Amino acid sequence: MLVKIYGSAIHGVAAQTITIEVNVDTGGVGYHLVGLPDNAIKESSYRISAALKNVGYKIPGKKITINMAPADLRKEGAAYDLSIAIGILAASDQILAENIHDYVIMGELSLDGSLQPIKGVLPIAIQAREEGFKGIILPLQNTREAAIVDNLEVYGVENIREVIDFFNESKPIERVILDTRKEFQEKINDFPFDFSExxxxxxxxxxxxxAAAGGHNIILIGPPGSGKTMLAKRVPGILPPLTLKEALETTKIHSVAGKMGTETSLMTVRPFRSPHHTISDVALVGGGSYPQPGEISLAHNGVLFLDEMPEFKRTVLEVMRQPLEDREVTISRARFTVNYPASFMLVASMNPSPSGFFPDDPGNTSSVYEMQRYMNKLSGPLLDRIDIHIEVQKVEFEQLTEKRKGEKSSDIRERVLKARSIQNERYKSLAISYNAQMGPKEIEAFCGLDDTSFNLIKLAMEKLNLSARAYDRILKVARTAADLEGSQNIQSHHISEAIQYRSLDRGFWNV
Known part of the structure; x- marks a missing residue:
C-alpha cells in the first residue's frame, strides 16, 4: 500500500514542503530510503524501529520503500522520524490514514517513543498554512512557536502513541491556541537594563x-571601565519597539538556528548579540556545510555588539563590509544559494591604544608605532561604514558617587520614536524607513545644506582628509540630529555635531 505523508525542509529562513511517499510491498523484504537524505535521516530506521516496538507496534517484515520528494533537494536532520514512522504504520494498515494528508507531521523520535524538539518550526508552520494544510503535528515543546500562525490547527504531542491514537480517532489531542497580539503587547517593553543606571x-x-534615532552604526572609544559595554547593553531599550512583522522575521531566523526557548513563542524585543572576539568568519556571517544563520543574521532588526573590536581577527571584521551595506548575507554553494537577512545596528567598542588609554593620558605607555599597529587592525573601509565614532572618557569620582539618577531609557525612547515617525513619513513612498538606509539619491533630496553648513563640511573634508563615504555619513547623522530637534532643514550646528562624531578620522592617536 502506498501512503503520502507531509513534512517540511528549511531553506534559508523559508520552508519547503516535503512529500514522504511510503510504499509497503509484500513481494520482498528490505528497507529502502531515497530522496537525498543525510546520515541523520538514514539512521532513522533504528530510532523508528525501537520507538514503535516500545509503544506496541513494529516495522513490518516486508519491502518498504520511502521516497522523499522533491528528490533533488537534500534533506537534513532527524526531524522526519515521526513523519516516516507514521507513514510506515499507515502504509502497513496498522493505523487509519483517512485524513493523514491534511497535516504536516514533524518530530525527532527517542527510542522510547517520546519526541524531541526540532528547529525551524515557525517557517514550517507558515508554509503549511500557505499551502492549505489543516494543521500541524509537532513535539509539545515547539507548539507555542507554531501557534503564533493563525488559521492553522497546532497539535503538540509528547509521544508517538498520542499521534497513533489521534489518527485512529481513539483519543483526541488538545489543540494549542495562542493570542499572539496579546502576548506580543505584554512583553514589548520588557528590558533588563536602563540608561538611568x-x-x-x-x-x-x-x-x-x-544612533538609535537614525539606525546608525556606532563605535565607542575609551579606556577600560569607562562604561562602554554598559552603554551598549542599554541600546535595545531606546530603539523603537518591534512591529509584529519585524518580530515574525526575527523569530523565523532564531527558529531556524534553534535559538528559541520552549517557553518562547514570539520574539518581542530587539535581539542583542555579543559574540566573543575569537569567533570565526563563518560563525559571524553564517554558512557551513549545511548553511546556518550567523551572528549578524541573529542580530537582524536588533543590535550586534562587538566588544574590543580590534581583538577580532581582521578577516572576521572584513566579511562584515558587504552585509553592512546590503543588509543581507548571501551564502553560495555549488548546488544552491541561501539569503539571510542582516539588517542590524552595529555597536562596537575599543580601547584607544594597546595600553588602554588615550595618547595624552598619564597612564598611556604605548608608543606611536604600537598605536598605529593597533589601529591598523581596523581597515579604513570598515570604519567608513560606521557613522558615529564617540570618545568615552573615564568617569570622575564625583559623577560616580552622585545620588541623582540619570535620564530613563523610556524618556530617551520617546524622542527616538518622534524622530523615527518623522523619518517614516519622509520615506513612506520609498523602500527605506530610517536615515541610515539613505542612498545617494535620498541624501541629495533630503540633506540640502545652506552656505554656512556647506562651508563647514567642506573645511572638515579638507582638514581631516575624509572619504566620500565619510561625507555621506556626516550628512546622514546631521539629518538625524535635525530630526531629533524637529528641524525641517539641516543647520550648521547639526553638521558641526556630526563632524565631532568622526573621531577615528582625525588620527589623534598619532599625535
Whole structure:
C-alpha cells in the first residue's frame, strides 16, 4: 500500500514542503530510503524501529520503500522520524490514514517513543498554512512557536502513541491556541537594563540617542571601565519597539538556528548579540556545510555588539563590509544559494591604544608605532561604514558617587520614536524607513545644506582628509540630529555635531 505523508525542509529562513511517499510491498523484504537524505535521516530506521516496538507496534517484515520528494533537494536532520514512522504504520494498515494528508507531521523520535524538539518550526508552520494544510503535528515543546500562525490547527504531542491514537480517532489531542497580539503587547517593553543606571557620560548618551534615532552604526572609544559595554547593553531599550512583522522575521531566523526557548513563542524585543572576539568568519556571517544563520543574521532588526573590536581577527571584521551595506548575507554553494537577512545596528567598542588609554593620558605607555599597529587592525573601509565614532572618557569620582539618577531609557525612547515617525513619513513612498538606509539619491533630496553648513563640511573634508563615504555619513547623522530637534532643514550646528562624531578620522592617536 502506498501512503503520502507531509513534512517540511528549511531553506534559508523559508520552508519547503516535503512529500514522504511510503510504499509497503509484500513481494520482498528490505528497507529502502531515497530522496537525498543525510546520515541523520538514514539512521532513522533504528530510532523508528525501537520507538514503535516500545509503544506496541513494529516495522513490518516486508519491502518498504520511502521516497522523499522533491528528490533533488537534500534533506537534513532527524526531524522526519515521526513523519516516516507514521507513514510506515499507515502504509502497513496498522493505523487509519483517512485524513493523514491534511497535516504536516514533524518530530525527532527517542527510542522510547517520546519526541524531541526540532528547529525551524515557525517557517514550517507558515508554509503549511500557505499551502492549505489543516494543521500541524509537532513535539509539545515547539507548539507555542507554531501557534503564533493563525488559521492553522497546532497539535503538540509528547509521544508517538498520542499521534497513533489521534489518527485512529481513539483519543483526541488538545489543540494549542495562542493570542499572539496579546502576548506580543505584554512583553514589548520588557528590558533588563536602563540608561538611568549609567553615571555621567552625557556626551556618549547623546551619541547613542542619535544612533538609535537614525539606525546608525556606532563605535565607542575609551579606556577600560569607562562604561562602554554598559552603554551598549542599554541600546535595545531606546530603539523603537518591534512591529509584529519585524518580530515574525526575527523569530523565523532564531527558529531556524534553534535559538528559541520552549517557553518562547514570539520574539518581542530587539535581539542583542555579543559574540566573543575569537569567533570565526563563518560563525559571524553564517554558512557551513549545511548553511546556518550567523551572528549578524541573529542580530537582524536588533543590535550586534562587538566588544574590543580590534581583538577580532581582521578577516572576521572584513566579511562584515558587504552585509553592512546590503543588509543581507548571501551564502553560495555549488548546488544552491541561501539569503539571510542582516539588517542590524552595529555597536562596537575599543580601547584607544594597546595600553588602554588615550595618547595624552598619564597612564598611556604605548608608543606611536604600537598605536598605529593597533589601529591598523581596523581597515579604513570598515570604519567608513560606521557613522558615529564617540570618545568615552573615564568617569570622575564625583559623577560616580552622585545620588541623582540619570535620564530613563523610556524618556530617551520617546524622542527616538518622534524622530523615527518623522523619518517614516519622509520615506513612506520609498523602500527605506530610517536615515541610515539613505542612498545617494535620498541624501541629495533630503540633506540640502545652506552656505554656512556647506562651508563647514567642506573645511572638515579638507582638514581631516575624509572619504566620500565619510561625507555621506556626516550628512546622514546631521539629518538625524535635525530630526531629533524637529528641524525641517539641516543647520550648521547639526553638521558641526556630526563632524565631532568622526573621531577615528582625525588620527589623534598619532599625535
Amino acid at each position: 549609567v553615571k555621567g557620560q552625557e556626551t556618549a548618551k547623546r551619541a547613542m540617542e542619535i
